[in-house]
Amino acid sequence: MAKHNEVGKLGEEVAAQYLMRKGYDIVERNWRNIHKEIDIIAKKGKELVIVEVKARQSDEYGDPDMAVTRQKQSRLISAANAYIFQNGLDVSTRFDIISIIFRDGEPVVNHIEDAFLP
Numbered sequence: 001m002a003k004h005n006e007v008g009k010l011g012e013e014v015a016a017q018y019l020m021r022k023g024y025d026i027v028e029r030n031w032r033n034i035h036k037e038i039d040i041i042a043k044k045g046k047e048l049v050i051v052e053v054k055a056r057q058s059d060e061y062g063d064p065d066m067a068v069t070r071q072k073q074s075r076l077i078s079a080a081n082a083y084i085f086q087n088g089l090d091v092s093t094r095f096d097i098i099s100i101i102f103r104d105g106e107p108v109v110n111h112i113e114d115a116f117l118p
Contacts, residue, residue: 007055007056007057007102008053008055010055010102010107011053011054011055011098011100011107012029012030012039012040012053012055014055014100014107014109015039015040015051015053015055015098015100015109016029016040018098018109018111019040019042019051019098022111023044024042024043024044024049025042025043025044026040026041026042027041027042027043027048028040028041028083029041031079031083033079033082033083033086036075036076036078036079036082037079038050038051038052038076038079038080038083039051039052039053040053040098041083046091046092047091047092047093047094048080048084048089048091048092048093048094049093049094049095049096050076050079050080050093050094050095050096051095051096051097051098052068052072052076052095052096052097052098052115053097053098053100054067054068054097054098054099054100055099055100055101055102055107056100056101056102057101057102058101058102058103059101063099063101063110064099064100064101065097065099065110065112065115068097068115068116073095073116076095077095077118080093080095080118093118094113094114095114095115095116095117095118096111096112096113096114096115097111097112097115098110098111098112099112
């Protein structure tokens with residue numbers, strides 16, 4: 001597996017553990033719909049939380065959350081709509097980004113709640 005894939009998988013695990021410590025229930029991980037993927041689907045109270053995880057080994061090229069472009073947001077919104085429709089849900093939904101930079105092997109987590117609107 002390529003190094004960036006390893007960092008991504010480790011970042012998703014760190015993000016899931018972080019969310020659980022904060023009282024979120026993890027509903028799905030790496031949920032796919034055709035060519036779209038949602039890294040983490042969680043619930044906090046009655047709210048559905050769609051989480052995009054971006055992990056990097058450094059911030060040399062900027063903060064990882066800057067990689068969540070409007071195009072990526074659009075794909076996440078589309079995937080979230082598919083998930084909600086497929087599961088017959090009628091819930092309030094928000095989109096979060098968890099940005100992780102590994103400094104000396106230790107994750108530095110930045111959780112951006114309500115990072116963008118559909």
